[in-house]
Amino acid sequence: xxxxxxxRNRFGNAMIHLFFxxxxxxxxxxxxxxxxxxxxxxxxxxxxxxxxxxxxxxIIAYDFILRTPxxxxxxxxxxxxxxxxxxxxSLLITSMVAYTISRRDYRLRVPLTVYIFFTMLxxxxxxxxYILMTQYLHLKNSLWAIILPGMLSPFYVLIMxxxxxKIPHELIESAKVDGASEWRIFFRMILPLSTPALATLxxxxxxxxxxxxxxxxxxxxxxxxxxxxxxxxRIMNTLDFLRNNSEYIQSLGLDMSQxxxxxxxxxxVILVAGPMMFIFPFFQKYFVQGMTVxxxxx
Amino acid sequence: xxxxxYMGIVLLGLAMxxxxxxxxxxxxxxxxxxxxxxxxxxxxGGDGALPEVTLTWYYGxxxxxxxxxxxxxxxxxxIKPKINATVKLKPIDFxxxxxxxxxxxxxxxxxxxxxxxxxxxxxxxxxxxxxFLPLDELIDKYAPETKQAIPQFTWDxxxxxxxxxxxxxxxxxxxxYGINVIKEYADKYxxxxxxxxxxxxxxxxxxxxxxxxxxxxxxxxxxxxxxxxPFFYGYDDYGVKIGDESYKTNSMExxxxxxxxVELMHRWFEKGYINEDASTVKQIDSSYNxxxxxxxxxxxxxxxxxxxxxxxxxxxxxxxxxxxxxxTRTSNIATLTAISRTSKNPERAMMxxxxxxxxxxxxxxxxxxxxxxxxxxxxxxxxxxxxxGGYIASNWVFGNxxxxxxxxxxxxxxxxxxxxxxxxxxxQPTFGFNFDDTSVKAENANVAxxxxxxxxxxxxxxxxxxxxxxxxxxxLKKAGSxxxxxxxxxxxxxxxxxxxxxx
Numbered sequence: 001x002x003x004x005x006x007x008r009n010r011f012g013n014a015m016i017h018l019f020f021x022x023x024x025x026x027x028x029x030x031x032x033x034x035x036x037x038x039x040x041x042x043x044x045x046x047x048x049x050x051x052x053x054x055x056x057x058x059i060i061a062y063d064f065i066l067r068t069p070x071x072x073x074x075x076x077x078x079x080x081x082x083x084x085x086x087x088x089x090s091l092l093i094t095s096m097v098a099y100t101i102s103r104r105d106y107r108l109r110v111p112l113t114v115y116i117f118f119t120m121l122x123x124x125x126x127x128x129x130y131i132l133m134t135q136y137l138h139l140k141n142s143l144w145a146i147i148l149p150g151m152l153s154p155f156y157v158l159i160m161x162x163x164x165x166k167i168p169h170e171l172i173e174s175a176k177v178d179g180a181s182e183w184r185i186f187f188r189m190i191l192p193l194s195t196p197a198l199a200t201l202x203x204x205x206x207x208x209x210x211x212x213x214x215x216x217x218x219x220x221x222x223x224x225x226x227x228x229x230x231x232x233x234r235i236m237n238t239l240d241f242l243r244n245n246s247e248y249i250q251s252l253g254l255d256m257s258q259x260x261x262x263x264x265x266x267x268x269v270i271l272v273a274g275p276m277m278f279i280f281p282f283f284q285k286y287f288v289q290g291m292t293v294x295x296x297x298x
Numbered sequence: 299x300x301x302x303x304y305m306g307i308v309l310l311g312l313a314m315x316x317x318x319x320x321x322x323x324x325x326x327x328x329x330x331x332x333x334x335x336x337x338x339x340x341x342x343g344g345d346g347a348l349p350e351v352t353l354t355w356y357y358g359x360x361x362x363x364x365x366x367x368x369x370x371x372x373x374x375x376x377i378k379p380k381i382n383a384t385v386k387l388k389p390i391d392f393x394x395x396x397x398x399x400x401x402x403x404x405x406x407x408x409x410x411x412x413x414x415x416x417x418x419x420x421x422x423x424x425x426x427x428x429x430f431l432p433l434d435e436l437i438d439k440y441a442p443e444t445k446q447a448i449p450q451f452t453w454d455x456x457x458x459x460x461x462x463x464x465x466x467x468x469x470x471x472x473x474x475y476g477i478n479v480i481k482e483y484a485d486k487y488x489x490x491x492x493x494x495x496x497x498x499x500x501x502x503x504x505x506x507x508x509x510x511x512x513x514x515x516x517x518x519x520x521x522x523x524x525x526x527x528p529f530f531y532g533y534d535d536y537g538v539k540i541g542d543e544s545y546k547t548n549s550m551e552x553x554x555x556x557x558x559x560v561e562l563m564h565r566w567f568e569k570g571y572i573n574e575d576a577s578t579v580k581q582i583d584s585s586y587n588x589x590x591x592x593x594x595x596x597x598x599x600x601x602x603x604x605x606x607x608x609x610x611x612x613x614x615x616x617x618x619x620x621x622x623x624x625x626t627r628t629s630n631i632a633t634l635t636a637i638s639r640t641s642k643n644p645e646r647a648m649m650x651x652x653x654x655x656x657x658x659x660x661x662x663x664x665x666x667x668x669x670x671x672x673x674x675x676x677x678x679x680x681x682x683x684x685x686x687g688g689y690i691a692s693n694w695v696f697g698n699x700x701x702x703x704x705x706x707x708x709x710x711x712x713x714x715x716x717x718x719x720x721x722x723x724x725x726q727p728t729f730g731f732n733f734d735d736t737s738v739k740a741e742n743a744n745v746a747x748x749x750x751x752x753x754x755x756x757x758x759x760x761x762x763x764x765x766x767x768x769x770x771x772x773x774l775k776k777a778g779s780x781x782x783x784x785x786x787x788x789x790x791x792x793x794x795x796x797x798x799x800x801x
Contacts, residue, residue, distance in 0.1 A: 049587065071364075130405040217394050218401055223362055237393025238360060243581045244522070245417040252469065252632055252694050 038062070038266035045262050061267035071223070071231065072271060078143060079210060079228040086147045086209040091202050093152050098160030099190055104169050113161070120154045133219060145219035146227065150208055156201050163197040164190065210276070232272050235265060348382040351643045353650055356399060357413035357635075357695045359389040365688040369667060376660050381649045389691065395419055403429045403638065410641040411650065413695050414464055416631045421456075422732075425463045430636040431644055432461040440645060441465070441652035447698055449721060454730035455630035464634035465651055468698040470716055471630045472723045474598040475527045475621045478606065481614035483507055483514075483591040494618045497562060500592065504571040507591045517566060518590030519576040521754030530621045531555040534726035536733070536786065545727070545794050547787050549779065551771055560756045560763040567759030576758035588613070597629070600715040601708055625723040627732070633694050655697040662702050665693035673703075682706040731793045738785050741778030748773050 029052075036052050037045065044056035065072065101109045101116070124132070129149075139145040167190065175185050191198070213229040220226055226234075363369075366389060374384045388409070390398055399412065399419040404427075414421045414430075424430060437445050445453070448468045456462050477500065484491060487506040494500060504516035528550055532540050537548040550556055566572050573579070573590065582593060595602070598617050606615050637647045654661055666673045666681055667689035673681040681703045683690065693699050700713045709715075735742045752770045755761045 049589075126401060127404045130401050134405065134407065217398060221388060221390075223364070223366070234391045234393055235361070238391045239393070241393045241418070242360075252692070 034266045034269055038263050038270050040263055042261045042263050058263070061261075061263040062271075064264060065267055065271060071226075072268075074224060075226055075228040075231045078225060082143055082146050082212070082227055083206050083209040086150055087202055087206045089147065090151045090153075090156075090205045090209075091198055094156050094160055094201065094205075095164075095191065095194065095198065096186070097152065098157050099164050099186055101157075102161045102164040102167075103172070113158075116154045116157055130218060140219050141222050141225060142219070143225055146212055146215045147209075149215055150205070150212060153205075156205065160194070160197055160201060163194060167193055228272055232268065235268065239265070348646070351383045351646050353383055353385045353411060353643060353647055354388060354409040355385050355411040355650075356388045356390060356402075356409055357411075358392045358395045358418055359691050359695070361391060361690065362389050363667075363689040363691070365667065365672070369663065369689055372663055372668065373660065376657070376663070377650060377653060380653060381646060383643070383646045383650060385650060392418055403427075403640075406640055408640045408642065409638050410643060410647040412636050412638050413467075414634050414636050416628060421464060421631055421634055421636070422458070424636075425458045429639060430463040431639050431641065432463055433465065433637060433648070434462050436637070436644060436648040437462065437465065440648040441655070444652050444655040444698070447655070447700075451625065451725050451729055452630045455627045456634060457730065458732065464631075464636035465655070466630060467633040467635060467694050467696065468655075468700065469633065469694045470597065470599045471625050471720050472599060472623045473596060473626050473629050474619050474623045475530055476595050476598050476617055476619040477592055478595045478603075478615045478617055479503075479592045480590075481616050483511070484616050491616050491618045495620070497559075497620075501566075504566065504592070505569075508570055511591070513589070515573040515590040516571040516592060517573075518582060518586065518593045519563075519572050519758045520579040520582055521577045521758060522580060523596070524576070524594060524754070524757040526550060526556055526559055526753075526757060527621065529624050529726070534728050535626055536728045536731065536790065538728055538790075540727060542727075545790055547783060547790060549783060551774060551779075557763065557767065560759070560767060563757060563759030564761070564763055565759070572759055577754040577760045600719065601712055604707055623719055623723045625720070625725060625729070627729065635695075635697070651697070655701065658701040661693070661697055664696045665691055665702050667691075676706060677710075679710065680704045680706060680708070728790065728793075731790060733786055733789060735782075738778065738782045741782050744777035745774060745779050745782060748777050 033050060033052060036054055037050055038061055039057060039059060040051075040054040041056035041058035041060070044054070044058075048055050097116070100106060101112050103109065123129075133145055133149075134140045137148075139148065171189065172185055175189055180188070211229055213227065213233045216225075216227050216230040217233070220230065366387065370385070370387045373387065378384055396419050402409070403412075403424065412430075413419070414424060416422070444465060448466055452466050452468065452471055453462060456464050456466060477494070479489065479491065483489075484503075487503055487510075489500075489503045500517075507514055507516040528535060528537060529540075531553070533548065533550065533553075534540055537550050538545050539548065563572070567576070579586075582590075595606075595617060598619050603615055603617055607613065635651060637644050641647055654664065666683060667687065669675060669681075671684075672687035672689040673683045676682055683705065693702050700717060704710065704712055748770070752766065752773075756763060756766060756770065
């Protein structure tokens with residue numbers, strides 16, 4: 001009796017393992033294909049197509065990209081700057097706004113919360129946004145055009161507010177009695193108490209900045225200011241776009257050899273995505289820790 | 299236990315968070331909507347000494363080049379003494395071009411020249427939105443040579459309600475429909491390409507390939523590129539039978555030729571002559587190299603076989619034309635340059651266009667860069683571009699390509715032959731007529747959606763027309779195809795009357 005149950009259990013486990021093994025393969029396989037293509041000789045690609053093992057091994061694509069690494073390095077620099085500056089500023093402003101509207105003794109907290117919530121439902125739309133950014137703030141061709149729009153997200157403010165609202169009001173009052181100024185209360189008490197929420201939001205904000213390319217597409221003309229993702233999107237999008245419109249372009253005789261060839265594109269994907277893929281697992285540990293710390297306290 | 303529950307809650311919260319940022323991070327800044335575009339400044343029409351101006355020129359490129367600034371400086375050295383203007387070149391990659399320009403144009407950003415086409419930053423849509431200035435007078439006054447170099451039908455193709463809104467970048471404007479056969483197989487199975495006049499003539503050849511060449515698809519089709527070609531059957535693009543003086547439009551889908559075509563394709567599909575994934579493949583790219591024996595070709599322009607050979611992994615091909623050389627509106631508006639309604643100096647912009655279209659030095663500089671640095675001259679008129687030279691652009695986004703250099707591999711007389719072909723093209727009776735779908739917009743969208751669903755299936759033979767064709771016709775009717783047809787006929791009649799009146 002118990003033996004059959006055990007057997008059934010073992011069978012169930014095997015199925016679960018099988019399922020996740022297949023899932024993992026499905027996730028990893030395309031990436032391996034990209035690695036393989038990036039390491040294949042371009043001529044072999046043209047002749048035999050894609051395959052999981054390079055039909056003719058070549059590192060010329062990497063060699064070519066890394067010989068003039070200027071554009072790639074600059075893009076990394078831009079993205080790192082955007083992510084670092086953006087995340088710090090965004091966390092600071094988000095937590096300040098959230099703290100203000102979480103204070104029970106603040107008279108305007110309800111209207112302000114509604115005001116912030118309102119922007120989640122309605123936005124001005126793309127064109128007014130573009131006009132504001134280019135004609136009033138004159139942010140065309142500036143990295144601030146990428147940092148500013150992502151700086152204050154109403155959704156994150158509300159999450160932060162929820163977290164900070166749970167900090168006992170008596171704590172703030174007692175600090176006040178002890179003679180602490182508002183700034184001191186915020187920076188020395190509230191922020192340290194909110195570390196778990198800050199860590200979680202920080203992760204998401206950093207991701208958003210790291211992956212941001214649409215604002216860059218709209219506002220960045222200069223090649224020196226292109227962030228990493230836009231560099232990639234441009235190349236991939238252009239190729240897809242030309243492919244999908246081949247009906248019209250055929251007669252124009254667009255020289256496709258002007259575009260980076262297959263193996264070079266794939267090598268670029270690896271060079272753009274690769275470092276993050278190795279770095280992320282290490283960081284993830286800390287973020288997960290940060291989250292669980294928060295839950296234990298509550 | 300308690301810990302696990304909390305973790306669950308946190309994870310759930312995180313999941314919600316993740317979906318929320320995925321979907322709604324677009325409008326985070328909540329910009330206050332303020333003010334529309336400012337009115338364009340009144341044109342400064344002062345003759346005599348031209349005041350110095352700066353023009354902005356947006357155009358598409360495959361990839362933005364590192365040496366862009368260098369080219370801009372050189373261009374300005376040429377144009378400054380001639381029209382006392384400098385130009386700010388703004389190349390945008392094709393993939394971002396439409397989004398970027400649509401936004402900039404809607405926001406009323408100031409720029410002067412802008413590249414447009416029927417496949418990127420759509421010309422017709424933007425004319426209707428009023429994004430461009432009408433150019434007839436400017437062309438007559440400032441660009442007479444450009445006007446003269448381009449045939450009348452190409453100008454007609456750009457017209458909206460009788461007005462020109464963009465200057466065509468004149469290039470190959472012909473369309474000739476046919477079949478490409480890989481020479482290796484044609485020779486092996488003794489296909490006499492000169493005898494092929496219809497699709498059916500290829501059947502014995504396909505049969506042989508199917509039988510003797512395992513793994514080779516006899517006839518490689520791709521969904522979006524496989525079309526029923528009315529001109530091949532003696533109709534023009536609006537379904538008017540060529541030579542029909544009454545200009546009666548016919549619904550192509552209901553014609554016997556259409557039925558015959560889809561039935562043939564289905565028969566071939568059933569026999570395995572056509573690739574199984576035909577309805578979903580987007581383009582024959584390098585991954586299909588060496589896996590098929592024949593494919594469809596749309597623009598059999600002079601020397602195209604050499605171009606295809608390179609893409610095909612070095613296999614020679616033979617082109618079999620199935621139709622006469624014709625010209626369609628589509629191929630005439632595939633690349634144009636317009637002047638934005640926000641331009642402060644439309645006159646000067648037109649002068650610059652005239653320069654680009656007549657001064658071959660300037661045109662070559664824009665298209666190919668600097669000699670020695672970005673290209674080498676093989677002879678007087680042919681160049682070899684350096685792939686890593688630091689500057690690449692497409693000559694056809696700037697102006698009349700016949701003024702420029704040829705690229706290595708093109709025959710020395712390519713331009714002459716192409717020009718002649720362009721001028722000899724059969725101009726279809728309704729050429730220049732442009733259907734205005736404003737009154738049947740909803741129907742048109744519905745019909746287009748149904749077409750997009752059925753056409754790739756029917757044309758590639760993937761489904762049985764006995765079952766799907768009647769179903770398709772029925773759906774088209776329900777979507778309002780008859781209403782569109784009636785509106786088309788009404789507009790066409792008016793157009794014909796107008797044309798007759800003007801002689």
